[in-house]
Amino acid sequence: MLECAAFVGMEKVATKEAFWWVASLPKIIMVSALVRRVINGLHIR
Structure with a gap:
């Protein structure tokens, strides 16, 4: 999910x-x- 969301802010790059694909x-x-x-x-809590 984070990978898809990261593309939103990349505009021309993505x-x-x-x-x-993602x-x-x-x-x-x-x-x-x-x-x-x-x-x-x-992780031990």
């Missing part, structure tokens, strides 16, 4: 194709989200 949830986006969730779950 193309429609790049936005649609919105299609490629493996690299899915894996990075999984890693973030696992690391977040490991």
Whole structure:
């Protein structure tokens, strides 16, 4: 979700194709989200 939101502020740099690529949830986006969730779950509070 953060990757998609970051494209909004990039205007000329991000193309429609790049936005649609991120919105299609490629493996690299899915894996990075999984890693973030696992690391977040490991924090001891």
